[in-house]
Amino acid sequence: MTTSSDLNDFAERFKLLGHPVRLQILDVLRRSPECVCHLEALLGKPQPYISQQLRLLREAGVVADSKEGLNVFYHLVDSQVAALLNAALGPVLPGERTLHQALPGCICPKCAAPLRQEIRLVTA
Amino acid sequence: MTTSSDLNDFAERFKLLGHPVRLQILDVLRRSPECVCHLEALLGKPQPYISQQLRLLREAGVVADSKEGLNVFYHLVDSQVAALLNAALGPVLPGERTLHQALPGCICPKCAAPLRQEIRLVTA
DNA sequence: GACATTCATGCAAATTCTTGCATACAGAGA
DNA sequence: TCTCTGTATGCAAGAATTTGCATGAATGTC
Secondary structure, eight states: OOOOOHHHHHHHOOOOOOSSHHHHHHHHHSSSSHHHHHHHHHOOHHHHHHHHOOOOOOOOSSEEEEETEEEEEEEEOOOOHHHHHHHHHHOOOGGGGOOOOTTTTOSSSHSOOOOOOHHHHHOO | OOOHHHHHHHHHHHHHHSSHHHHHHHHTTTTTEEEEEEHHHHHHHHHHHHHHHHHHHHHHHEEEEETTTEEEEEOOOHHHHHHHHHHHHHOGGGGGSOOOOTTTTTTTTHHHHHHHHHHHHHHH
């Protein structure tokens, strides 16, 4: 049997995933790192709202951020959460990992110069 | 990308797991079916409270019930939830599946006659 | 230094969830 | 039928979450 304190930790993690917006954010981030403005354009939610959900994920150690100029890129760091996403949403197809979709409404560096970014991701 | 409506469904499922008591119930039920009074003794929570959590799981199609005399036995029916539990809590060891622990405070049929029940589970 | 851009934070109202308790229901036995 | 046992349901108070909005901090540009 799993101990009671462990169960609390696991429940906390499940609770983080039990939110449509956070789940969608993680579904995006497990494919490739993205900046806040990209997530904003992708999800169609106000930026402070996105940031707030990202903070919860960050404080739980599920995602981490890295600044690049004015932009802050978030990426998935928790391998167990990645495994849960795989189990629930299905695995990420090999091609999807480097497939960054340039959004019409997004003006982030990745969308502005998608090709160069693609190369950086592949060689990383 | 997973569609938005799917994400809502998945988030709902994760939300169900994001609760210590429900998670513990599922951790028990994935090992073997148990009656309500057994869960009550095991979790140390009032019976109406257990029933209420079981209802949520039942209405979501995660568990199902079957009556045996006065007792109602619940078992896990959602294979995807089982997979999530495996991914998060680790797989159930082969021996655990038939290992029903007779509880001192529990007077359910399974606890009253643990040996006979064991045999039934193995041959089932 | 002034200003624009990108993101983070703080706060509050509305909603939802949690939890406990009283009570209703159903089946079994006398 | 009456009662007892095991379980389900309804309801309400309190707690936590969600969501929107205003504003603040940090960084790059002119």
